[in-house]
Amino acid sequence: MKVTETLNEGLKRGYNIVVTAAEMEEKVNEKLLEAQPEVEMKGFRKGKVPMALLKKQFGDKVMGEAMQESIDGAMSKHFEETGDRPAMQPEIKMTNENWKPGDDVDVSVSYETLPEIPEVDLKKIKLEKLVVKAEDKDIDEALANLAENAQNFEDRKKGSKSKDGDQVTIDFLGKVDGEAFEGGAAEDYPLVLGSNSFIPGFEEQLVGAKVDEDVEVKVDFPAEYQAEHLAGKAAVFECKIKAVKEPKAAEVNDELAKQFGAEDLAALKVQIAERLEAEFSGAARAVQKRKLLDELDTLVKFELPPSLVEAEAGQIAHQLWHEENPDVEGHDHPEIETTDEHKSLAERRVRLGLLLAEMGRKNEIEVTDAEMTQAIMNQARQYPGQERQFFEFVQQNQQMQQQMRAPIFEDKVVDYVFELADVTEKSIKKADLEKAVEALEDEAS
Template identity: 40%
Template sequence: MQVTETARDGLKRTLQVVVGKAELGERFTARLDEIKDRVEIKGFRKGKVPVAHIKKLYGKTLMQEVLEQTLNDTSAKAVKDRNERPAQQPKVELVDFDENAFDRIVKGEADLAYKMDFEVLPPIPVADLTTLKLEQLSAEVDDAAVDKALADLAERNTSYEPEEGRVAGEGDLVTMNFVGRIDGEAFEGGSGEGQSLVIGKKQFIPGFEEGITGMKAGDQKIVSATFPEDYPMKDLAGKKADFDVTVTAVAKPKKPEVDEDFAKGLGAEDLKALRGFVSEQIKREYDQASRAKLKREILDALDKAHTFELPASLVDFEFDNIWKQLENNLKATNKTFADEGKTEEELRAEYRGIAERRVRLGLVIGEIGEKNKLQVSQDEMRRALVEQARRYPGQEKQVYEYYEKTPGALAELRAPIFEDKVIDYVIAEAKPVEKKVSRDELLKAVEEATEN
């Protein structure tokens, strides 16, 4: 095999590869030897078919297999011998290859020539992680937070008791039938039977809850309400609708007291134990929020600390995925670029910047992990797969089969685990400074980090 670099432009490479006819002949002969004892042809005993006869009958087919395998083997070796890492699978194109060329190769009269176009990953000098200035927020769980969580828990466990003649008011559960019309015409999704809503929870469009307040079982009324201007369904946005409502039942709320009986009803030994469980849960939530904020800070710091040429093919691939997702979202919500408040050109520039950041961080994270031998174990992959399967009750077998047959899906499952390992490593190296904050300050910081 002869390899010649014919072009080099930044990270782009073009190689000319020639596999000599002698090597092709050896590969072809080896392939014949592999199958000769397995071939069954009428008139011959198994394993006794003359090689010349096999070659005559199956020569072209076997050579096609040999050529495909040769392309795979030699293209991989050509890159490996150069100690380069392709950013993506190289594009391979045969040179001056036609039916006559194929026949000459089969006859052992011609070499196999092809060119390879690919981009290589750039050298990535990882910054000194110990110099990163990081701050880790920490919030303590106080009694007020536990009290609020218990009150919310009690709210979620509210039951409702039907009461004859009760007039619907704040907090009541109203069951009803209704038919909605716009300009006298019923519209899709505007009708319902046996529908329930709790007054005050803003479950319907503005004006509806106010309209049914004061009604009782058996009452019928036309309730007018207006769809918001930003309503997802464009054909309804901003329009006024009239709903013919018949109330069938009104039930009053019965919120449990947060006491010993309430705690035992939730499986706790007593109220003190329940408060302990709730406090631990809140602490986990705080820690998760703190880590999310710190992770974003780390990614920002890594992005800022590294500057190197990015493979255009990876950036284009990432940008295309982001752009397709944006177009699909706009289509699903019946919106346009104008609704985003920017021109298409401005959005393209913005999302290309996002694509570049993702590619840069992906390469940096991969480099940190590789240099420090961070790996995802089989047990970690197994646990992730089990967790993924649990999200689809009754379809666990199909989930397992999907991941077994789809290597790309396994890579997607592995990626976040690997990234978290790198984040943990960076934290250990950078040793963030701990800063005590209140719950509100923590959540505000996380929100701001998410928006930026």
């Protein structure tokens, strides 16, 4: 086998690989001899089929396997000897297209190798870790929200009209073309006006109603209504108003705390403070991570594989186009051109991605099976009742696994850098943290 370099410019590499006909013949014979003891064929005992007949019967198939194995072996040896790591899948093609058995196999290989990435003295990186403590007003605001969510309803004064947000208790009977239909009647049904739990237009017609009033509600079922015999039909609902109740927020006391699993109000406040500070910590980490990436982007420069930058720029342009055209769900749209802005952002992402990957590789940072399992379980919860199917889907889908593994790996590398960098804590207020997060969002947009 002969390997000849044909291109070495920047990160671009090209090679010509020749596997001689004699080498191919030897490889085919080896594979046939290896398989011979297990081959059964009519007229011969198991393992006694002549080599000539084996070659005639299976030679073409084995030749293809031998050719692939020879090329794969040559590439593996080449990468081991040179230390090259392809940025993307190498392009491999036969150059003697009219090849026939007995000819040498002539193959061209081209790829972009990953660059040498310089070392970074992480101890010289200076970062601020923002620290925000939950203040009493933050805890009180969270308690008020809990109380509102735990609201009760109390009867309005006699003769009061219902308002949006009130709960009305009704008896109703629905008819289409003057005939009652199945599922269109109920008694003592509690309906919160504005909850949109009934078909569009229904609840609005009950605003302003009083107890003991009869209200005739006229609506049209949506064209895509789940019950086909009602879809698009005009309906009339005869409603009897039996109660009108206004929402009352629950009182902030020990009883409220028990509704949310706390022993008393003091314990609930502690839980809320811990939850708020966990949220603040997550937001502060995002700010600190962005500052780190900005710092690394200015500290480290190296040549980037053009194919990676081009692919990333295309992905960015495509994503932004869909954000600006949310009505287009599929990919049946005009070709999207990349701009200098897309390319600049792509270069940053590729540079930082390669740098963090190299840091992780050199420091043997890996995503454990337990971490992957936890991540899959967390995402599976978004599909109630289908958790098992989602789990099995991810286990069988390598691309999906890589998509989930990548952010976990990146965060582990970032945490590793945080441990070595010169990090000082800075106490700030919640409002200042919110401004810092808004600044990140503005930069991202």
